[in-house]
Amino acid sequence: MDRRLFLTSVAAMVATGLAACGRDDPAIDDAVADTRMFTAPQGLTKVALPHGTLYRLPGKTNHIALTVDDGTNAAVIEGYAKLCRDTGLRVTFFCNGVNRGWTEHAGLLRPLRDDNQIFLANHTWSHANLARLSSRKLADQVRRNETFLKKTYGTLGRPFMRPPYGYTNRRVAAQLADLGYPAVTMWLGSLGDSSNVKPARIVEHASEWMTAGRIVIGHANHAAVTKVYGELVEIIRSRALVPVHLGDVYAV
Ligand SMILES: [Zn+2]
Numbered sequence: 001m002d003r004r005l006f007l008t009s010v011a012a013m014v015a016t017g018l019a020a021c022g023r024d025d026p027a028i029d030d031a032v033a034d035t036r037m038f039t040a041p042q043g044l045t046k047v048a049l050p051h052g053t054l055y056r057l058p059g060k061t062n063h064i065a066l067t068v069d070d071g072t073n074a075a076v077i078e079g080y081a082k083l084c085r086d087t088g089l090r091v092t093f094f095c096n097g098v099n100r101g102w103t104e105h106a107g108l109l110r111p112l113r114d115d116n117q118i119f120l121a122n123h124t125w126s127h128a129n130l131a132r133l134s135s136r137k138l139a140d141q142v143r144r145n146e147t148f149l150k151k152t153y154g155t156l157g158r159p160f161m162r163p164p165y166g167y168t169n170r171r172v173a174a175q176l177a178d179l180g181y182p183a184v185t186m187w188l189g190s191l192g193d194s195s196n197v198k199p200a201r202i203v204e205h206a207s208e209w210m211t212a213g214r215i216v217i218g219h220a221n222h223a224a225v226t227k228v229y230g231e232l233v234e235i236i237r238s239r240a241l242v243p244v245h246l247g248d249v250y251a252v
Pocket of ligand 1: 069070123127164165
């Protein structure tokens with residue numbers, strides 16, 4: 001497909017939600033499935049989650065795992081939810097339950113989670129620096145977010161924990177393992193959008209880092225990324241990468 005036409009069609013789908021109409025009609029639902037850019041990965045053999053730290057996906061693979069953190073901007077959460085719904089993109093969300101967008105847009109996200117298209121994982125309740133917390137407060141941050149995820153989405157978010165800011169140490173990792181998170185989930189590539197950057201910069205970062213086997217970090221915090229969803233999809237598609245969430249790859 002012509003690239004401009006393709007990007008326009010992605011933007012139109014996301015903007016109008018057209019692809020999600022008629023969900024109650026099985027015939028239309030089938031037609032919708034056929035038009036989506038990405039489908040669930042086939043023939044995956046899940047690997048055991050290692051103890052330690054995850055930076056990239058296991059083995060030689062054409063998979064890519066986009067991970068989206070925080071959620072301080074509810075409109076960006078909504079945008080990612082619609083992008084996933086309309087394109088079939090698979091994403092791991094590292095949620096801070098304190099951010100209201102995870103509650104406001106549960107109606108969009110919950111069906112995706114129930115279909116196993118997205119994985120909702122733990123990023124602590126309120127984005128605490130775990131390396132500075134007592135054991136009791138660390139457990140509170142983890143458990144309170146689990147309680148939120150369970151109530152809102154029917155999942156605890158285990159076994160994937162990304163410590164805010166990537167701050168961890170031996171004590172934190174050991175306690176997280178005791179709490180049900182044997183592997184600290186880091187990343188090896190970034191959209192560079194933890195601060196408010198121009199959309200074009202995000203595309204540059206994506207172009208550099210969205211390659212086979214990487215776990216890439218992005219954020220649902222600033223609106224800039226919502227302007228370049230089409231470009232992100234096109235980068236993944238043009239490189240023949242297969243988007244996965246972490247629960248697709250690891251036995252959970
Ligand atoms: Zn974060």
